[in-house]
Every structure is written in structure tokens, then in C-alpha cells.
Amino acid sequence: MLPAPFSDRVVKAFHGTTIDKAAQIVKDQLIAPSRNPYDWLGHGAYFWEESYERARQWAEKKYHSEAAVVSTEVRLGRCINLFDASWASVLGRAHEDLRARRAALGQPVPQNRGGRRELDCAIINHIAEDLYEAETIRAAYLEGEAIYPSSLFVGLAHIQLVARTPNAVVARYEVEEGS
Amino acid sequence: MRLRTYLASPLTGLSPEEEEDLFRRQDLIIRVCEANNIEIHAPKGVTHPTKHPDIPAGFVNSLDREKVLESDFIVVMTDKPSHGVGIEAEKASNSLIPMILCSPKGQRTSKMLLGIPSLKHLIEVTPETLEQEFLRAIEILRPLLATRREWIHQLGQAPVGTRIRELREQRMGQDSLEELASKLGLTPDELHYIEEKPVYLSNPSAILLMRIADVLQVSMAELADPHYVDLSSERMAEILLSESAQELAKARFGIRREDYKRLLRRKLQDVVSRL
Numbered sequence: 173m174l175p176a177p178f179s180d181r182v183v184k185a186f187h188g189t190t191i192d193k194a195a196q197i198v199k200d201q202l203i204a205p206s207r208n209p210y211d212w213l214g215h216g217a218y219f220w221e222e223s224y225e226r227a228r229q230w231a232e233k234k235y236h237s238e239a240a241v242v243s244t245e246v247r248l249g250r251c252i253n254l255f256d257a258s259w260a261s262v263l264g265r266a267h268e269d270l271r272a273r274r275a276a277l278g279q280p281v282p283q284n285r286g287g288r289r290e291l292d293c294a295i296i297n298h299i300a301e302d303l304y305e306a307e308t309i310r311a312a313y314l315e316g317e318a319i320y321p322s323s324l325f326v327g328l329a330h331i332q333l334v335a336r337t338p339n340a341v342v343a344r345y346e347v348e349e350g351s
Numbered sequence: 352m353r354l355r356t357y358l359a360s361p362l363t364g365l366s367p368e369e370e371e372d373l374f375r376r377q378d379l380i381i382r383v384c385e386a387n388n389i390e391i392h393a394p395k396g397v398t399h400p401t402k403h404p405d406i407p408a409g410f411v412n413s414l415d416r417e418k419v420l421e422s423d424f425i426v427v428m429t430d431k432p433s434h435g436v437g438i439e440a441e442k443a444s445n446s447l448i449p450m451i452l453c454s455p456k457g458q459r460t461s462k463m464l465l466g467i468p469s470l471k472h473l474i475e476v477t478p479e480t481l482e483q484e485f486l487r488a489i490e491i492l493r494p495l496l497a498t499r500r501e502w503i504h505q506l507g508q509a510p511v512g513t514r515i516r517e518l519r520e521q522r523m524g525q526d527s528l529e530e531l532a533s534k535l536g537l538t539p540d541e542l543h544y545i546e547e548k549p550v551y552l553s554n555p556s557a558i559l560l561m562r563i564a565d566v567l568q569v570s571m572a573e574l575a576d577p578h579y580v581d582l583s584s585e586r587m588a589e590i591l592l593s594e595s596a597q598e599l600a601k602a603r604f605g606i607r608r609e610d611y612k613r614l615l616r617r618k619l620q621d622v623v624s625r626l
């Protein structure tokens with residue numbers, strides 16, 4: 173496998189969860205990686221990069237009064253940084269690989285439906301498991317309503333960051349005050 | 352970004368049929384590159400040992416070496432064992448240049464090539480799939496190629512060769528090229544190349560740099576650190592005795608200006624006495 177380009181940049185990362193799970197995370201100093209087939213950026217521990225507010229909004233919407241936010245720092249390291257346009261060709265090729273592989277096996281191609289990004293998940297996992305060794309993956313997620321008419325700024329935009337290995341996390345997990 | 356590549360391939364020791372087949376595949380790769388705005392250097396058209404027998408060996412080595420090291424990636428035809436291909440792959444690997452190993456499907460690929468730890472991408476091709484697989488490989492490598500271009504440009508500014516020449520002239524005299532080359536076990540031309548070329552082309556090994564540093568009685572940092580700042584004693588004293596240094600000492604440590612010089616002298620004497 174090829175090594176993903178390296179960055180020694182360290183970013184603040186927030187993880188929305190429940191109060192009980194936050195306590196467990198702080199105790200274990202570990203977030204168990206998510207392995208759902210619909211996780212947008214493939215398998216790993218998910219964070220909101222540099223956005224406590226967005227993590228808090230998400231956690232409160234999902235867990236209401238049980239919501240909590242845990243913070244830490246993540247070093248990008250070997251990073252599949254989808255802000256870099258040169259990854260577009262890799263994504264395109266990975267999509268073609270997936271379609272060809274599924275066709276050969278007589279299996280359907282996964283689909284993206286709303287927030288369940290099964291196709292994206294399969295493609296990112298293929299890249300991160302078969303093509304490039306990566307510690308982190310990051311991408312911009314645009315969601316929410318335009319803030320004013322014709323605006324490209326949307327209310328819930330954020331950077332999603334996935335740590336594929338615990339070694340990418342370089343600071344202690346702490347529960348954020350006010351969460 | 353217009354990419355540059357080098358086509359590393361066996362050129363000799365091939366039967367006529369093998370050569371025809373290999374060169375047909377090479378021509379396909381050349382056409383694909385040209386159609387995709389990739390500048391490609393293929394030695395078979397320039398420095399072939401039997402087709403261009405009058406080109407001196409030193410020139411061939413030098414040209415092919417530079418072409419490899421100027422490339423964003425290299426394409427390695429793995430059909431047959433080849434000294435040249437092995438050397439070119441090693442040079443690319445040492446300069447962190449990604450490689451596409453292009454292997455005929457069903458044929459074994461040299462373990463020396465497969466064993467290169469990273470920055471290689473193997474494609475196993477038939478004549479029908481070569482173009483598609485080659486293009487796919489380039490697209491998969493793109494993030495690496497873009498990043499490498501960026502940092503090699505920065506590294507290339509490091510004046511390693513210039514430093515070696517300046518330090519050699521300072522310490523051994525203006526006409527000391529032959530003398531230093533001899534001490535290092537190099538020819539004068541080899542040392543001249545290192546002194547004159549940007550570091551991404553000369554790429555002196557760590558061992559060689561350490562040896563040069565040892566012979567010239569300097570540190571590796573003086574040779575190789577792009578951020579190294581050579582402070583003469585006069586300049587160092589100027590900085591330490593400057594208004595700003597005294598202000599800083601006062602602000603951070605509460606040392607009065609009058610006491611600063613006295614303390615500095617005492618500290619330096621203490622350091623010298625320990626040497």
C-alpha cells in the first residue's frame with residue numbers, strides 16, 4: 173500500500189456522545205471506532221474538527237439531556253485529506269473498482285440514501301484498506317440551510333475528521349464544560 | 352500540474368521477439384503519457400547501448416540519473432532482470448519518488464523490486480489492459496505526486512552543495528576540489544557535481560555527508576540544515592550585546608542593563624572553561 177501524504181498538523185477535535193459514554197471515554201482514554209456500513213468517511217473514530225458548537229448541536233439533537241462532548245487533539249499524520257483536489261481522481265477510480273468488483277461477484281453496489289452513506293463508506297474503506305495507509309481522513313460536510321438567500325454558507329457545515337488509529341489522538345480526552 | 356516521468360526498462364539481453372513486445376508496450380506508455388500531458392523520458396530513444404553506441408557510459412549514467420531524479424514518478428518495466436532498472440529504482444526509492452511497477456500478467460516480478468518498502472504501485476497488465484491500468488495507477492498516485500512536488504521544491508532550495516564548496520574553500524583553500532575528492536574517495540567530477548547541483552539532483556547519501564562533515568571538521572547541520580544560520584563570533588557578540596537582548600534580559604529575568612554584560616562575561620567564561 174502507498175503511504176498517504178504526511179502532515180504534522182495537530183487539530184482540536186470534538187466528539188458528541190452521551191454523558192455515560194463520555195465518562196467511559198475519559199476513563200479508558202479511547203473512543204471505540206465506528207464500523208457502521210453507512211459511516212460517511214469509512215470506519216474509525218469520528219470527530220468534528222475545531223467545532224465544539226457543531227458537536228454540541230449534534231449530540232443534543234440525538235441525546236437531548238444526556239448529551240455530552242468530549243474533546244482531544246488529533247495529529248493528521250498520514251492523512252487522506254479530501255480538501256486536496258488530487259484525491260478526486262482516487263475517489264473516482266475507487267468507485268470504478270468497487271462497481272467492477274461487485275459486478276464480477278454479482279452483488280449490488282451500495283447506495284447513498286440521505287445520511288446513510290453506504291456507497292461513500294465502501295469507497296473510503298477501499299481506499300484506506302487497499303490503496304493507501306492512512307491514520308486520518310478529513311473532508312468538508314456541507315449540510316443545513318443557506319444562511320441567507322443565494323448564500324453558499326450553510327448553517328451546519330463542518331469538517332469531519334476520522335481517526336483510523338488511536339495513535340492519531342495525541343492529547344487526553346476531556347469532557348467539555350457546558351456539554 | 353504537468354507531470355514528469357521516467358521509463359525504466361531493460362534494453363539489452365532481449366531476444367528480437369522480446370524486444371519487439373517490450374518496446375511496443377513502451378510505445379503505448381509513451382503515447383498515453385503524451386496524450387495526458389505527462390512529459391516522459393524513455394532511454395530507448397536516447398541512450399540505447401546498441402542503437403547509440405558512441406555515447407560515453409559516464410554521460411548515460413549522468414543523464415539517466417538526472418532524468419530519474421527530476422521525475423515525479425517512474426515507470427518500471429519488470430519483464431527481465433536489468434542492472435540499469437535496478438539502479439534507477441534504487442535512486443528513485445532513495446529520493447522518495449513513487450514507482451509504478453509494470454509487470455506482464457502471469458509473470459513473476461523481481462523480489463528486489465517488490466521488496467521496496469513503500470512508494471510503489473504494482474500493476475499487472477496484458478496488452479489490452481495496459482493503458483487502462485497505467486492511467487488508473489497515475490490517478491491513484493496523484494495525491495502523493497502533488498505533495499512531493501511541494502516539499503521537493505522547498506528542499507531543493509537547501510544550499511547543500513554551495514555550503515560544501517564554501518566550507519571546502521574556507522578550510523582547504525580555493526583549489527582544493529581534487530584534494531577533498533581524493534580524501535572522500537570520489538572523482539573531482541563527482542564532487543563538483545555535488546557542489547554545483549541542487550540537492551534533489553545530487554542527493555548525496557547520509558554517509559557521504561557525514562564523511563564530508565568529518566573531513567571538513569564541521570557539523571552535519573552546517574552542511575545540510577536549510578535553516579542553519581552561521582553566526583560568526585562577532586555577530587554572536589553583537590546580538591548578545593544588542594539593546595534588544597539587554598531589554599529582553601531585563602524584562603524576562605529582571606537583570607539590569609549594567610549587570611547584563613557582567614553576567615554574560617561570567618557565563619561565557621564558565622562555558623569556555625568546560626570545553
